[in-house]
Amino acid sequence: MREMTWQILLASLRYRKGPIAGSVCAVALGATLVVAAVNLRLGIMGRLAGELRNYGANLLLVPQSGTGPFLNETQLHNLEDSRVKDRLRGYVPFLYSVVKIRGRDIVLGGTLFTAAKAVHPWWQVEGRWPREKGEALVGLNVAAKLGLRLGDPLSAVYKSSRLTFSVAGVLRTGGSEEHQVFVSLESAQQLTGHPGLLTSVYVSSSATTRLDETVAALRKLWPEAGVRTLLQVAEAEEKLLTRLEIFLGLVALFVLLASGLSVFSTMTKEALERKVELALMRALGAGAREVAWIFACEAAGIGVFGGILGSALGVLFTEMIGLSVFGSLVYPSLMSLPTGLGIGLGVSLFSSLWVAKRIARLAPAVVLRGE
Amino acid sequence: MEPLILSHELSKNYNGKVCALDRVSLEICPGEWVAVMGASGSGKSTLLNMIAALDLPTSGALWVDGVDIVTYTEEERVRFRREKVGLIFQHFYLIPYLTAVENVMLAQYFHSMPDKGEAEEALRRVGLGERLDSLPSELSGGEQQRVCIARAFINQPKIVLADEPTGNLDATNEETIMKIFHHLHRAGHTLLVVTHDPHIGQQADRIIELDHGRVVPVVSSQRSFLKNTNFTLSIPIKEKHPT
Numbered sequence: 342m343r344e345m346t347w348q349i350l351l352a353s354l355r356y357r358k359g360p361i362a363g364s365v366c367a368v369a370l371g372a373t374l375v376v377a378a379v380n381l382r383l384g385i386m387g388r389l390a391g392e393l394r395n396y397g398a399n400l401l402l403v404p405q406s407g408t409g410p411f412l413n414e415t416q417l418h419n420l421e422d423s424r425v426k427d428r429l430r431g432y433v434p435f436l437y438s439v440v441k442i443r444g445r446d447i448v449l450g451g452t453l454f455t456a457a458k459a460v461h462p463w464w465q466v467e468g469r470w471p472r473e474k475g476e477a478l479v480g481l482n483v484a485a486k487l488g489l490r491l492g493d494p495l496s497a498v499y500k501s502s503r504l505t506f507s508v509a510g511v512l513r514t515g516g517s518e519e520h521q522v523f524v525s526l527e528s529a530q531q532l533t534g535h536p537g538l539l540t541s542v543y544v545s546s547s548a549t550t551r552l553d554e555t556v557a558a559l560r561k562l563w564p565e566a567g568v569r570t571l572l573q574v575a576e577a578e579e580k581l582l583t584r585l586e587i588f589l590g591l592v593a594l595f596v597l598l599a600s601g602l603s604v605f606s607t608m609t610k611e612a613l614e615r616k617v618e619l620a621l622m623r624a625l626g627a628g629a630r631e632v633a634w635i636f637a638c639e640a641a642g643i644g645v646f647g648g649i650l651g652s653a654l655g656v657l658f659t660e661m662i663g664l665s666v667f668g669s670l671v672y673p674s675l676m677s678l679p680t681g682l683g684i685g686l687g688v689s690l691f692s693s694l695w696v697a698k699r700i701a702r703l704a705p706a707v708v709l710r711g712e
Numbered sequence: 713m714e715p716l717i718l719s720h721e722l723s724k725n726y727n728g729k730v731c732a733l734d735r736v737s738l739e740i741c742p743g744e745w746v747a748v749m750g751a752s753g754s755g756k757s758t759l760l761n762m763i764a765a766l767d768l769p770t771s772g773a774l775w776v777d778g779v780d781i782v783t784y785t786e787e788e789r790v791r792f793r794r795e796k797v798g799l800i801f802q803h804f805y806l807i808p809y810l811t812a813v814e815n816v817m818l819a820q821y822f823h824s825m826p827d828k829g830e831a832e833e834a835l836r837r838v839g840l841g842e843r844l845d846s847l848p849s850e851l852s853g854g855e856q857q858r859v860c861i862a863r864a865f866i867n868q869p870k871i872v873l874a875d876e877p878t879g880n881l882d883a884t885n886e887e888t889i890m891k892i893f894h895h896l897h898r899a900g901h902t903l904l905v906v907t908h909d910p911h912i913g914q915q916a917d918r919i920i921e922l923d924h925g926r927v928v929p930v931v932s933s934q935r936s937f938l939k940n941t942n943f944t945l946s947i948p949i950k951e952k953h954p955t
Contacts (some may be wrong), residue, residue, distance in 0.1 A: 345817060345826045349810070356809030621805045624766060626794020626822040626861075628787065706766035709801060710757060 350638050357611070364607045364689070365647045371600030371688050372651020372681040373658055378589040379680050380659035384671035396545035398460050399552065402559070402566040408694045411436075411538035412566055414526075419563040420544070428555045429572070430545040433460040436526060438533045441498040443487045449497055451529020453477070460545050462517070464567060468510030474528055477506035480519040484511045495522070497532060504532045542566070542644035557621040597688060605692035608640065612696045619700050620708035629701035636700055648685020652678045675688070713780070715739040716871060716902055717763060722772035724758050724925075733756040734925035735772065741868075745893070745903040746917035755925040756906040760873050763904065764797050765789040777870055794823045798864030802876035804856040806848040812855075813844045816863045823867040834862040838892055854885030861892055871902045878912060890915060 354361055404412050412434075419425075420432050433456040440449040454470050468491045471478055480488050489495060495506045506524055513519065530536045546555045552570065559568045612619070622632050656673045663671035674680075717740040724733040740746050745840045748756045758868060761767035762774055765781050774782050781792060791929075793799075798819075806815045816831040832844055838858040848856055857877060864872050878886040890912065897903055913919050921928040 348814065349807075349821075350820070352814070353810040530930045617805060618807055621807070622818070622822070623790075624764070624793065624799055624805075624817050626790060626797075628790045631822070704767075706761040706764075709766075709805065710761075 346635075348639070349635065350642065353635075353639060354642055359540055360607055360611055361643060364604050364643045365650065365660075367600045367603035368644055368647025368685045368689050369633075369650040369654060370603075371597050372648050372684045373654040374596040375554045375593045376583065376652050376655025376677050376681045377658040377662070378593045379676055380587060380671060380674050381662065382586065382661065383674045383676070395396025398545040398573050400544040400556065400559070401545055401569045401571055402542040402563070403569065404542060404566040405565050408565045410449045411540060412542065414530075414537045414539050416563055416565065417539075417542070419559075419566075420542070420561055420624070424556065425558045425562060428547050428558060430547050431456060431460045432542050432544040433457045434526060434539045434542045436529045436535060436538060438499060438529065438531065440522075440532065442483075442495060442522065445487065447487075448499075449499075449529060449532070450518075450521050450523045451526040451533075452523055453521075453526055457523070460543055461514070463514070465513040466510040467513065468508070469623055471509040471523075473509075474525050475504075475506050476509040478523040479508050479682050480512050480514075480521045480523075481510050482519040483522055493599075497522070497524070499532050499534075502532050502534065504528055527655075532546070533549065545620070560706060581594065584685060597684065601688045601692045604640075604643070604689050605695070607662045608636075608693045610694045612636070612700055616703060616708050620703055620705040623703065623705040624709060629703075631701075633697040637690065640689045640697075644686035644689030645682065646685075647689065648682035649678070654680060713741050715775075715936035716742040716744075716777060717773045718775040719762075720773045720812070722759075722762060722769050722774055724755070724762065724767070725770045731770065731925050733762070736925070736927055738920055738927060740871075740902065740904065742899075742902055743900050744918065745897045745905070746914045747913035747919045748904065748906045748922060749908060749910070749913045749919055750928075753924075756908075756922055756923040757875055758925075759922065760875050760904065760906050761876075763871070764799060765865070796868070798867065798869035798872040800857070800860050800864045800872065800874035800877045802879040804848070804860050804880070806856055806859055808848055811845045812840060812851065812859045814936065815848070815859055816866050817824070817867050819863045831862070831866060835859065835865050836903070838862050839888070840934070847928040849891055852885070853881050854888055857881060857885070857889055858892065861889070861896075865896060865901070871904060874903065874905045876907055877905060878909065909949050 343408055385479075393695075402412065404410055414434065415435060417432075420429060436451040438445050438449055441447070442449075457464070458470060466478065477495055479487075479495070487495075489508050491508055491511065493508045495508055497504055497506065501614075504524075506528070512523065524532075526539075530538065544559070555679055556568050556570065559566070588595065619632050622635075623629070656677050659671050659673065663669060717738070720737050721735040722733055722737070723731070723735055725731050736755070736759060748759060750756050758767065761770040762769055763776065765776075765784065769782060772782070772862060773780050776792070777796060781789065784792060806812075807818060810818060812835055813828060813831050816834055817828060820826040832841075835841065835844055835858075838861055840858055840862070843851060843855060846855075849858070851859065857880075861877075864874075871923060874893075878889050881889065893903060894915070895906070903916070905912065907913050
């Protein structure tokens with residue numbers, strides 16, 4: 342019995358190769374663009390977000406009001422907790438204080454230079470990043486004001502403490518950092534007499550995670566720290582990515598509508614051309630549902646073929662965009678095939694629904710009479 | 713004998729204006745060969761469609777095999793068609809992408825279970841043993857009609873309804889088809905053949921003539937000279953096959 346069903350379906354598909362190929366192409370076109378959109382969403386959007394993240398950290402941890410002016414350095418282990426570790430791209434702690442250098446009040450920031458370099462990749466250093474405890478990174482503006490050059494000694498005074506550093510590099514950021522001097526965190530803690538304390542931690546969240554969820558996780562893990570979103574960076578990212586998502590979604594929607602209409606018109610034309618054949622089946626004792634079922638199976642066949650073809654073409658299309666826009670291949674999502682198949686089946690079945698309904702209502706006597 | 717088909721004042725109106733059948737009452741007994749004759753538009757095909765449960769009357773009753781099929785639901789009409797009726801059409805109506813044997817198996821498929829051996833045997837009986845795997849486009853008109861006949865009889869229906877079965881055939885093929893009908897009739901099948909050709913009609917046991925949807929009073933029972941002759945179905949077919 343099942344064998345005969347397959348026999349009818351395959352013979353029918355073979356017999357009407359031309360129109361079937363047209364429908365398969367229409368479905369494949371829709372599936373191609375949706376699969377490409379999904380791959381772009383998962384691959385390129387992540388990469389785009391990563392690139393945007395290069396413009397700085399997007400979260401700032403500061404002492405929660407009522408808990409004192411400092412964060413405890415020992416609590417940094419919270420950021421290594423498995424519940425947030427994967428959400429974070431990196432973090433850099435700071436201890437800020439105002440010190441006197443060459444008689445002027447200058448903001449001194451103690452930090453971990455390796456971490457700062459990773460979280461602020463856009464910081465440009467003339468000379469080199471400090472490697473030793475006694476080395477300092479001087480903001481461009483400070484260097485100009487105080488006449489500091491690479492290798493010059495620099496004495497920082499905080500209350501009764503004094504430490505001397507040599508200028509390893511001059512920092513250009515285009516921001517407030519150019520008015521500051523940076524030394525190692527340990528040196529700053531020693532100079533200001535705040536060992537093991539921090540004033541803030543800049544955090545860069547991972548591009549693939551939702552910012553609000555990361556904020557919630559950090560608040561839970563480190564309740565003494567207030568988590569602030571650096572709105573300019575975060576909002577710009579969110580807006581850009583959301584707009585891109587909407588754009589891709591709309592493109593996919595319109596393409597689906599177009600391919601759906603194409604399949605619908607092919608199916609309707611097919612049904613009209615085959616109405617005698619379908620009416621004959623009814624006259625031979627096929628129920629309306631059986632005939633509609635045969636028609637739906639054919640539509641499903643078109644959907645499967647179109648979906649598989651669309652998945653392959655969608656991945657190819659994504660790689661082409663990856664190469665031409667980002668200069669590298671995009672790792673194809675495992676969702677490509679299920680998405681392509683789902684879209685193919687969805688479009689073809691939904692488009693043939695109306696036709697199948699019409700077939701079910703076909704009056705065989707009228708059709709076979711030739712009216 | 714209980715009639716196999718019994719209609720009582722069967723009428724069919726289209727859009728409340730055109731009267732295709734006008735209070736038709738008739739009886740057809742099991743094993744009987746009845747020809748329904750009349751001019752175009754006399755209601756022959758409408759009557760056949762009613763008996764095949766392909767169409768519903770506007771009024772009246774129609775009993776087939778003891779059941780009033782007018783009261784059937786759509787599902788019951790489908791079951792009735794697949795179990796009790798075999799249909800033969802003037803335009804053959806074969807599925808173009810199925811072979812001759814597959815077209816016969818299609819009727820088995822909707823009826824119960826396809827049986828290729830049985831379908832092949834049915835085609836051999838109508839002289840198509842060599843054309844089992846041919847597509848309809850590779851068969852001549854007469855051969856296509858013989859496939860239709862094999863398809864109509866494959867499920868051993870109670871009644872076979874044929875609408876102008878030789879209307880599209882030449883004289884040679886017409887004769888071949890009629891020989892097959894005679895053979896099937898002798899085997900006990902009930903045949904209702906719609907035709908406007910007196911030569912075809914005269915070969916039936918009885919003629920029912922319709923005129924403007926009404927039954928014309930009795931035409932005497934006539935049997936053609938063919939009735940008492942012996943036909944063999946291993947007919948040597950000498951037709952020009954399309955290549």
